Amino acid sequence: MSLPALKPHTPSARPFLPYGRQVIEQDDIEAVCEVLQSDLLTTGPMIGRFEAALAETVNARHAVVCANGTAALYMAAHALGLGPGTKVIVPSITFLATASAPHLNGAEIVFADVDPSSGLMRPSDLAAAIARAGRAQAVFNVHLNGQCGAVEEIADLARTNGLRIVDDACHALGASFVTAGGVRKLVGENALSDMSIFSFHPVKAIAMGEGGAVTANDAEIAAALLRTRNHGMTRDPGEFSNLGDAFETEGCANPWYYELVEPGFNWRANDIQCALGLSQLAKLDRFLDCRRRLAAAYDELLAPYRPRLTPVARQRTCLPAWHLYAVQIDFASFGLTRAAVMRGLAAEGIGSQVHYFPLHRQRYYAERYGAVSLPGADRYYARALSLPYFASMTLNDAERVVGALRNILGL
Numbered sequence: 001m002s003l004p005a006l007k008p009h010t011p012s013a014r015p016f017l018p019y020g021r022q023v024i025e026q027d028d029i030e031a032v033c034e035v036l037q038s039d040l041l042t043t044g045p046m047i048g049r050f051e052a053a054l055a056e057t058v059n060a061r062h063a064v065v066c067a068n069g070t071a072a073l074y075m076a077a078h079a080l081g082l083g084p085g086t087k088v089i090v091p092s093i094t095f096l097a098t099a100s101a102p103h104l105n106g107a108e109i110v111f112a113d114v115d116p117s118s119g120l121m122r123p124s125d126l127a128a129a130i131a132r133a134g135r136a137q138a139v140f141n142v143h144l145n146g147q148c149g150a151v152e153e154i155a156d157l158a159r160t161n162g163l164r165i166v167d168d169a170c171h172a173l174g175a176s177f178v179t180a181g182g183v184r185k186l187v188g189e190n191a192l193s194d195m196s197i198f199s200f201h202p203v204k205a206i207a208m209g210e211g212g213a214v215t216a217n218d219a220e221i222a223a224a225l226l227r228t229r230n231h232g233m234t235r236d237p238g239e240f241s242n243l244g245d246a247f248e249t250e251g252c253a254n255p256w257y258y259e260l261v262e263p264g265f266n267w268r269a270n271d272i273q274c275a276l277g278l279s280q281l282a283k284l285d286r287f288l289d290c291r292r293r294l295a296a297a298y299d300e301l302l303a304p305y306r307p308r309l310t311p312v313a314r315q316r317t318c319l320p321a322w323h324l325y326a327v328q329i330d331f332a333s334f335g336l337t338r339a340a341v342m343r344g345l346a347a348e349g350i351g352s353q354v355h356y357f358p359l360h361r362q363r364y365y366a367e368r369y370g371a372v373s374l375p376g377a378d379r380y381y382a383r384a385l386s387l388p389y390f391a392s393m394t395l396n397d398a399e400r401v402v403g404a405l406r407n408i409l410g411l
């Protein structure tokens with residue numbers, strides 16, 4: 001019996017360009033290997049070190065790391081008590097998890113429209129959603145593509161209507177905005193919100209394999225997040241209520257004792273993930289710089305093709321941390337479907353993606369809530385396309401993408 005002949009490895013001159021990917025360097029690998037050779041693979045020292053570094057990076061008092069961004073959203077919803085009988089407003093253009101997380105806690109979701117040119121929820125969209133909801137308890141705002149919109153007006157409106165604010169900043173690690181008073185605030189420091197959510201999935205700004213975090217400034221919220229991350233249990237003697245069992249002897253808590261406050265899941269991140277996250281976080285500025293230069297190159301290369309092909313509208317007060325390079329294309333004006341354009345790009349070894357199918361039209365929500373008219377979200381979705389975009393992409397790669405796009409669209 002003979003083994004099949006090995007195919008000779010011919011390195012392709014034109015490697016496949018995915019729409020997004022991680023950048024892993026030798027020191028990232030070494031950081032992970034060090035944990036693998038250490039005593040603790042989980043609940044070890046890397047957890048706190050990563051949390052401290054993240055809190056410092058975004059200027060927040062508390063950071064709680066967890067298994068992924070979805071878990072972070074769930075923990076945030078849980079910490080705010082967004083359970084049965086509550087309503088949460090979510091812009092329709094976002095990933096499933098922004099709505100699934102509060103909904104799985106028992107909240108009903110009221111979808112808000114977005115600006116068709118940026119995909120961001122406008123104050124008027126929030127006002128309309130509040131009116132439709134009657135009364136809502138929270139808004140999960142989304143910094144789509146790594147950009148923030150009219151955050152001050154949205155915060156004013158939310159506070160006036162008694163809404164808590166959670167920023168889904170999974171796209172926006174490293175972004176900032178300038179207030180009307182001229183003060184720069186980092187996304188994640190929660191100057192105007194209660195909590196911010198981050199994801200460290202490999203396509204996001206930094207990679208952990210899987211990973212997520214919540215940042216907050218309120219100590220009680222932080223304690224609730226820690227409990228929700230870890231089975232809904234507490235080991236803090238100050239929180240024990242079953243005193244006879246907790247303090248059997250000597251007036252100090254029994255060393256084995258923990259108390260279940262309410263049943264929960266295990267949403268911890270482990271030390272392997274956090275070591276990678278810590279190593280990657282140190283590179284955030286460099287990665288952001290690469291991404292910003294790449295966005296500027298794309299902007300310049302695509303400038304001649306406006307308005308039929310336009311990058312998403314830029315917000316005046318925001319210094320974005322572009323997670324995606326998203327363009328709006330008037331596909332009908334080219335006589336092409338989006339699927340045909342994506343297949344044409346794929347044939348050239350170029351990945352692309354659509355962010356996102358509007359949540360108000362997702363099967364589950366459409367069945368649950370019936371038809372809702374959100375024309376801004378529909379229009380944004382109809383024209384959306386995300387082009388390859390990651391920190392190790394070169395300017396030549398961007399030229400190759402735009403060249404292929406020009407050929408396919410006949411520009």
Ligand SMILES: *Cc1c(COP(=O)(O)O)cnc(C)c1O
Pocket residue numbers: 068069070071094095097098142168170171199200201210211212
């Ligand atoms: C990635 C992402 C999430 C979920 O993060 P995971 O780490 O993949 O669970 C949530 N919201 C938005 C906007 C995202 O992009």
